[in-house]
Amino acid sequence: MRQNALIAGVGMTHFGKHLEIGFKAIGAEAVQRAVEDAGIRLQDIEVAYVGNAAAGLVTGQECIRGQVILRSLGVGKIPVVNVENACASGSTAFHQAAAMVTAGANDIVLALGVEKLYSEDRKKSFSAFSGAVDVEFMQAIMESLQKSAAASGGSAGAAGAGEKRSMFMDIYAAVARAHMQRYGTTVEQFAMVSAKNSFHGSLNPRAQFREALTVEQVLAAPMIAEPLTRPMCSPIGDGAAAAILVSPAKARQLGINKPVRVVSTVLVSGWDHAPDEDGAGEVSSRQAYEEAGVGPSDIHVVELHDASAPGEILAYEYLGLCPKGGGGRLVQDGVTKLGGRQPVNTSGGLLRKGHPVGATGVAQIVELTEQLQERSGSRQVQGAKLGLAQNGGGNIGIDVAAMCVSILQA
Amino acid sequence: MRQNALIAGVGMTHFGKHLEIGFKAIGAEAVQRAVEDAGIRLQDIEVAYVGNAAAGLVTGQECIRGQVILRSLGVGKIPVVNVENACASGSTAFHQAAAMVTAGANDIVLALGVEKLYSEDRKKSFSAFSGAVDVEFMQAIMESLQKSAAASGGSAGAAGAGEKRSMFMDIYAAVARAHMQRYGTTVEQFAMVSAKNSFHGSLNPRAQFREALTVEQVLAAPMIAEPLTRPMCSPIGDGAAAAILVSPAKARQLGINKPVRVVSTVLVSGWDHAPDEDGAGEVSSRQAYEEAGVGPSDIHVVELHDASAPGEILAYEYLGLCPKGGGGRLVQDGVTKLGGRQPVNTSGGLLRKGHPVGATGVAQIVELTEQLQERSGSRQVQGAKLGLAQNGGGNIGIDVAAMCVSILQA
Numbered sequence: 016m017r018q019n020a021l022i023a024g025v026g027m028t029h030f031g032k033h034l035e036i037g038f039k040a041i042g043a044e045a046v047q048r049a050v051e052d053a054g055i056r057l058q059d060i061e062v063a064y065v066g067n068a069a070a071g072l073v074t075g076q077e078c079i080r081g082q083v084i085l086r087s088l089g090v091g092k093i094p095v096v097n098v099e100n101a102c103a104s105g106s107t108a109f110h111q112a113a114a115m116v117t118a119g120a121n122d123i124v125l126a127l128g129v130e131k132l133y134s135e136d137r138k139k140s141f142s143a144f145s146g147a148v149d150v151e152f153m154q155a156i157m158e159s160l161q162k163s164a165a166a167s168g169g170s171a172g173a174a175g176a177g178e179k180r181s182m183f184m185d186i187y188a189a190v191a192r193a194h195m196q197r198y199g200t201t202v203e204q205f206a207m208v209s210a211k212n213s214f215h216g217s218l219n220p221r222a223q224f225r226e227a228l229t230v231e232q233v234l235a236a237p238m239i240a241e242p243l244t245r246p247m248c249s250p251i252g253d254g255a256a257a258a259i260l261v262s263p264a265k266a267r268q269l270g271i272n273k274p275v276r277v278v279s280t281v282l283v284s285g286w287d288h289a290p291d292e293d294g295a296g297e298v299s300s301r302q303a304y305e306e307a308g309v310g311p312s313d314i315h316v317v318e319l320h321d322a323s324a325p326g327e328i329l330a331y332e333y334l335g336l337c338p339k340g341g342g343g344r345l346v347q348d349g350v351t352k353l354g355g356r357q358p359v360n361t362s363g364g365l366l367r368k369g370h371p372v373g374a375t376g377v378a379q380i381v382e383l384t385e386q387l388q389e390r391s392g393s394r395q396v397q398g399a400k401l402g403l404a405q406n407g408g409g410n411i412g413i414d415v416a417a418m419c420v421s422i423l424q425a
Numbered sequence: 426m427r428q429n430a431l432i433a434g435v436g437m438t439h440f441g442k443h444l445e446i447g448f449k450a451i452g453a454e455a456v457q458r459a460v461e462d463a464g465i466r467l468q469d470i471e472v473a474y475v476g477n478a479a480a481g482l483v484t485g486q487e488c489i490r491g492q493v494i495l496r497s498l499g500v501g502k503i504p505v506v507n508v509e510n511a512c513a514s515g516s517t518a519f520h521q522a523a524a525m526v527t528a529g530a531n532d533i534v535l536a537l538g539v540e541k542l543y544s545e546d547r548k549k550s551f552s553a554f555s556g557a558v559d560v561e562f563m564q565a566i567m568e569s570l571q572k573s574a575a576a577s578g579g580s581a582g583a584a585g586a587g588e589k590r591s592m593f594m595d596i597y598a599a600v601a602r603a604h605m606q607r608y609g610t611t612v613e614q615f616a617m618v619s620a621k622n623s624f625h626g627s628l629n630p631r632a633q634f635r636e637a638l639t640v641e642q643v644l645a646a647p648m649i650a651e652p653l654t655r656p657m658c659s660p661i662g663d664g665a666a667a668a669i670l671v672s673p674a675k676a677r678q679l680g681i682n683k684p685v686r687v688v689s690t691v692l693v694s695g696w697d698h699a700p701d702e703d704g705a706g707e708v709s710s711r712q713a714y715e716e717a718g719v720g721p722s723d724i725h726v727v728e729l730h731d732a733s734a735p736g737e738i739l740a741y742e743y744l745g746l747c748p749k750g751g752g753g754r755l756v757q758d759g760v761t762k763l764g765g766r767q768p769v770n771t772s773g774g775l776l777r778k779g780h781p782v783g784a785t786g787v788a789q790i791v792e793l794t795e796q797l798q799e800r801s802g803s804r805q806v807q808g809a810k811l812g813l814a815q816n817g818g819g820n821i822g823i824d825v826a827a828m829c830v831s832i833l834q835a
Contacts, residue, residue, distance in 0.1 A: 068488055078478055078511035079819035082694050086821050091696020092708065095827065096517055099507040101488035103582040107506055111521075118528025284492050286501020298502065409489035411496050416489035417505065 018306065020116035020260045021274035022423070023123075024053025025381040027256035030369030031223040033135045036253070038074050042084035042129035045255035045374075053259040055123065055269065060259075062094045063125040064111045066104035067373035073134050084129065088405075102322065103282075103408025104128060105256065105376025112260045113421075115275075118420045122265040128377035129255035184248050184323060186410065191325035195242070199398065200328065201354035202242045204343035206233035208324040209246040209366055211352045216363025218353075218393045223252050223369030246366065247324035254371035255388035256378035273383045273425070278401075279306035280421040285414025295418040296333030300405065303420040304335070307401075311335035314357065314422070315399040316386045318379035320407045321364040330405055331359070334420075343383060353394060361386065361394045376406035387425040400425045428716065430526035430670045431684035432833070433533075434463025435791040437666035440779030441633040442543045446663070447783060448480055452494035455784075456664035463669040465533065470669075472504045473535040474521045476514035477783035480541060480817075489789035493582040494539065513692075513818025514538060515666065515786025516829035520692045522670045523831075527687075532675040538787035539665035545728045577819065589609035594658050594733060596820065601735035605652070606749065610738065611740035612652045614753035616643035619656040619776055626773025628763075628803045631815045633662050633779030656776065664781035666788035683835070685794045688811075689716035690831040695824025705828035706743030711814065713830040714745070717811075721745035724832070725765065725809040726796045726834065728789035730817045731774040740815055741769070744830075771796065771804045786816035786829060797835040 024390075026048020028041055036044075050057055065081030076083060081095040100107040105128025112126035121240035158274035194200045198250050210230045229248055236244040267273045282303040285295040293301075304310055311334060319334065328342030336357060337345040345351060351359035362382040364369040365375060383402035402423045409416030426655040436458020438451055452475075459468055475491030491505040510517040515538025520613075522536035604610045620640045626632035638656055646654040676684045683685030691712040695705040714720055721744060729744065731737035737753030746767060747755040755761055761769035772792040775785060793812035795801045812833045 078514075079821065080509075082819065082821050082826040085694070086697070089697070091694050091821070091824070092705075093694060094520075094692035095510070095694045096521060097509040099488060099490075099509060100505070105486075110504075111506060114525070114528070114530055118524070118530050120524055120528050262550060282504035282506070284495070284501050284503060284505045287496070287499070295502070328434070409492065411489060411492050411501070414501070416492040 018113060018117050018277045018279055019263055020277040021263060021266045021271065022111040022258055022277065022384050023055065023261045023266060023269065023271045023274055024049050024051070024259045025257065025384045026052050027378050027381045028254050029221050030254035030371055030378070032253050033253040034135065038070055038076055038129070038131040039084050039087045041253055042127060042132060042255045043087050045129065045257040046084070046088060046125065046127055049257035049259050051171065053271065055259060055278065057088055057090050059143060060090060060093060060119045060125045061123050062115060063096070063127060064108035065095060065097050066099065066108035066376065067097065068099055068104045068129060068374060070131060074131055075191060081127065084127070089240040090337065092296050099289065100417035101409030102320070103376055103406045103419050104373040104405035105378070105418040106404065107282060107376065107417065107420065109258060109380055109421065110280045110379055110419050113277045113280045116260050116262050122262045124260045125257060126249045126260060126377055127255065128374040130371035130373040131253050132251040132371060133253050139310050184234045184240045184243060187323035187325055188243050188312055190329065191242055194325060194328065196217055198343065200343035202234065203230060204347055205242065205247055205324040205347045206230045208321065208327045211346060212364040212366045213246065215361050215394060216367030219363050219368055222363040222367050223250060224367045226364070236357050239395070243323060249322045249365040249370040250369045252369035254374045254378070255371060255382050256374045258377055258380050258384070273388050275387045276424045278422050278424045279303045280419065281306065282419045285416050285418070287412045288414065290413060294414045296330065296407070296415065298344060299418045299420045300334045303422050307422040309401060309422065314401050314403045316361060316383060316396045316402045317357065317359045318362060318364070318382050318402070319359060319405040321360055321366050322370065323368065327359065327364065331400040334403065334405060353396070358396050361396060376404070379404040379406060380421070380423070383423050387423055428523060428527050428687045428689055429673055430523040430687040431673060431676045431681065432667045432668055432687065432790065432794050433465065433676060433679065433681045433684055434459050434461070434668045435794045437631060437788050437791045438464050438664050439631050440662050440664035440781055440788070443663040444543055444545065448539070448541040449494050449497045451541060451663055452537060452665045453497050454534065455539065455667040456494070456498060456537055459535070459667035459669050463681065465669060467498055467500050469533050470500060470503060470526060470535045471531045471533050473506070473537060474518035475505060475507050476509065476518035476538040476786065477507065477540060478509055478511055478514045479782060491537065492606050494537070501723065510827035511819030512730070512782050512831050513786055513816045513827040514783040515788065516814065516816035516831065517692060517827065519668060519787055519790055519831065520690045520829050523687045523690045526670050526672050532672045534670045535667060536670060536787055537665065537667045538784040540781035540783040541660040541663050542781060543663050594650045594653060597733035597735055598653050600739065601652055604735060604738065608753065610753035612644065613640060613755055614738065615652065615657055615734040616640045617756045618731065618737045619643040621756060622731060622770050622774040622776045623656065625763060625771050625804060626777030629773050629778055632773040632777050634773070634777045653733060659732045659775040659780040662779035662781045664779060664784045664788070666784045666791050668787055668790050668794070671765060683798050685797045688834045690829065691716065692827065692829045695821045695826050695828070697822045698824065700823060704823065704824045706740065706817070709828045709830045710744045712812045713832055717832040719811060719832065724805045724811050724813045726771060726793060726812045727767065727769040728772060728774070728792050728812070729769060729796045729815040731770055731776050732780065734776065737769065738776065744813065744815060763806070768806050771801065771806060786814070789814040789816060790831070790833070793833050797833055808830070
C-alpha cells in the first residue's frame with residue numbers, strides 16, 4: 016500500500032515518575048500539545064486511535080481508556096479505537112491512524128499513546144507486564160533461562176524475593192550473552208549504548224533521566240541481570256505522546272507548515288521460526304524499506320526500541336544499519352551518536368528518555384517529526400530528511416509479538 | 426464512506442461457563458470455524474483485529490491477546506491489532522476489519538471477538554468490568570443512584586456485601602424506573618423481552634441458557650436490582666466468535682458462496698449531551714441507515730445489545746423500530762418475536778445466548794450472516810435480506826462509551 020498520510024503536528028508530556036498526575040490528565044496533555052502544534056481544533060479530530068498497555072492492571076481503567084481521556088477534553092461522538100500491542104501499543108495506534116488516512120477513510124486522525132505505570136501501589140507497577148507474553152508459554156521459557164544462567168554462572172534466576180525487575184530483562188540478558196559468545200560483542204559495547212543514549216537524554220528536557228553517564232559509570236552500576244547493569248535496562252515511567260495525521264488535501268486546506276510524510280509503516284507479528292531464520296525485526300524493516308523505496312543507508316536519524324542496551328545492538332543489525340554481529344562495533348565507532356553518520360535515539364531512547372510503555376511508539380514519532388522539521392535544538396541532526404522508527408512489543412515463542420517499523424520523510 | 430466488504434464466513438463457540446477450556450483454545454475454535462466456513466486457509470488471513478475486554482484482569486493475559494491465540498493455530502507474521510471498547514470490543518474489531526477491506530488495504534481480514542470470564546477465582550470474574558467506566562466519574566454516579574433508589578424505595582445500593590452483580594445493572598435499573606415513570610412502561614413488558622429471548626435461545630444450540638421462560642417465571646425470579654429480576658440481566662460467560670471479511674474481487678476469486686454484504690458500519694463514542702438530546706444510540710443508527718440507504722422499517726432481523734431487558738426496549742427506540750416510549754408496546758404486540766414483523770435477537774440475545782463481553786459484537790454478526798444465508802434452522806426469519814447489529818460498550822458520563830451499528834445485506 017502506498018502511504019500518503021502526513022504528520023501535521025506532534026506533542027508529548029515529560030516522561031518520568033509523575034505520582035501527582037493521573038492517567039486522564041497525562042493523556043489529555045499530549046493531545047492538547049499535538050492539536051496546538053498542528054494548528055487544528057480538538058473538534059476537528061475525526062477518529063482517535065489510542066494505544067495503552069497497562070491501565071487496566073495499574074489504574075483499574077481497563078476498558079474505554081481513550082474515551083475517558085478524550086471526554087476530559089470535551090471530545091466525544093467520534094470513533095475511538097483503543098488498541099493494545101504491549102510495548103508496541105503506541106506504534107500500533109500510529110500505524111492504524113496512518114492506514115485510515117491512506118485509505119481515504121478519514122482526513123484528520125489522532126494517534127495517542129499513553130501510559131501511567133507509577134502507582135502508589137508499587138507492586139502493581141512492576142507486575143503489570145507479566146501479561147505481555149504468552150502467559151502459559153513463558154513459564155517454560157523462564158525455567159529454561161534459569162537453568163542456562165545457572166550453568167554459565169550468570170545471575171538470571173538468582174533474583175532474591177525482594178528484587179523488582181521485569182522478566183524481559185532476563186530474556187535480554189540471555190540474548191546478550193549469546194551475542195557475546197557468537198560475535199565477540201563486549202560488555203563495554205553494551206555500556207557504550209547506555210552512555211551514548213544518556214548523553215542524548217541529557218540534551219532532552221522531556222527525558223526521564225538527564226544525567227550523562229560515562230561507560231565506566233554504566234559498568235559500575237548495580238547488576239540487574241548478568242551482564243546488564245541498571246543503566247542498560249529501560250525504566251518504567253509515566254507519559255503520553257500524540258500525533259495528528261492528515262490527508263494531503265487536508266494539509267493543503269489547513270495550510271500545514273512543513274508536514275512530515277509517512278512514507279511507510281509496517282506492522283507484523285512474530286512467529287515460530289528457527290533461531291537462525293529472519294524474524295519479525297528483519298521482515299518488518301525489509302517491508303518498510305521496500306514500501307518507502309529506500310535502503311538502510313539512506314536513513315539520517317533513527318529512534319529504535321532500546322528496551323535494553325543489547326536490544327539496541329540487535330536492532331542495528333535487523334534494521335540493516337550494519338551486518339549481523341556488527342552492532343557492537345557500530346556503537347563503538349561512534350556512528351550512532353549525535354555527530355556520527357547515523358544518529359540513533361537522539362531522544363535518549365527508552366533507556367534514558369524513558370519507556371511509558373503505550374506511549375513509546377508515538378514518542379518516537381514525535382522525536383523524528385521534530386528532527387525532520389529541524390526543531391530539535393541541541394539534539395538536531397543536521398540535514399535530516401529521512402527518519403526511521405522501530406517499536407517492538409511483547410514476546411511470543413522466540414520472536415517479538417508485535418513489531419512496527421515506520422519511515423518518515425521531511 | 427461507501428462500504429464494500431463482504432462476509433465470506435463466520436464461526437463461533439458455544440457460549441457459557443467453560444472452566445475446562447482456556448482463553449487461547451476458545452478463541453482458536455472460533456477462528457477455525459470461520460476459516461472453514463469461508464473455505465479459506467488459515468494462512469490466507471492478511472490481518473487480524475481481535476476484540477477482548479477483560480483477559481488482562483481475569484487471566485493475566487493483558488497484552489498481545491490476539492497473537493497468543495493465533496500462534497496456537499500456527500498463524501504469525503501478519504499484523505494483529507488488539508482492540509478494546511468494553512462490551513463493544515467485538516463490534517469494534519468487526520468495524521475496523523470492514524474499514525480495512527473497504528479502504529482497499531487488505532483482501533482477507535479476520536475479526537475475532539473473544540472473552541474468558543469464568544475463572545476458578547470468582548472474584549476476578551465479577552470485578553473485571555469495574556474498569557468499563559470512567560473509574561473516577563463512576564464514584565459520583567453510584568452515590569447518586571443509591572440516593573435516588575433509597576428515595577423511591579428501590580433496592581439499588583442496598584446490595585449486601587456478599588451480593589455479586591455488575592454495577593451496570595444498577596444503572597439499567599435506574600433507567601428502567603425512569604422509563605416506567607415517563608412512558609408507562611410496565612415490569613411485565615420488561616419480562617416479555619426476557620421471555621421472548623428465552624424462547625429464541627431455546628432454539629439456539631450455542632446459547633448459554635436453553636430454557637424457555639414464561640413472563641410469570643421471569644417476574645418470579647430473584648430480584649437483582651429493582652425492578653430487574655435475574656432473567657432480565659445478561660449473564661457473564663465464556664465464548665468467542667469470528668468473521669472473515671473479504672473484498673469483492675477476492676470473493677469472486679475464491680468463489681465464495683452467498684457472501685453477505687456489509688452495507689454500513691458506524692462506530693461512535695458517547696459525549697456529554699443533555700438528557701433529552703440524542704445520544705450515541707440515535708446518532709450511530711441514523712448514520713448507519715444513511716450509509717446503507719435504508720430505513721428502520723426495511724430491516725428484517727435485528728441483533729441488539731440487550732445487556733438487560735430494559736436495554737432492549739431502549740434500543741428499539743433509538744434504532745427507530747418504534748417511536749420514543751413505544752418500546753414496551755412493541756414487544757407486547759409480538760412484533761419482535763420470531764414470526765413477528767421484525768424479529769429481534771433471534772439468537773437469544775445477550776440475555777440468553779450469553780454475553781462473553783468481547784465476543785458479543787462478532788456473535789451478532791454470526792447470527793445475522795446465518796439468517797441472511799438462510800441457514801438458521803428453527804430460528805430462521807423467512808425471506809430475511811437486511812439485518813442490523815447494534816452493540817454498545819461502557820459508560821462515559823450519561824452516554825454509552827462506544828456504540829457500533831452495522832447493517833448487513835444478503
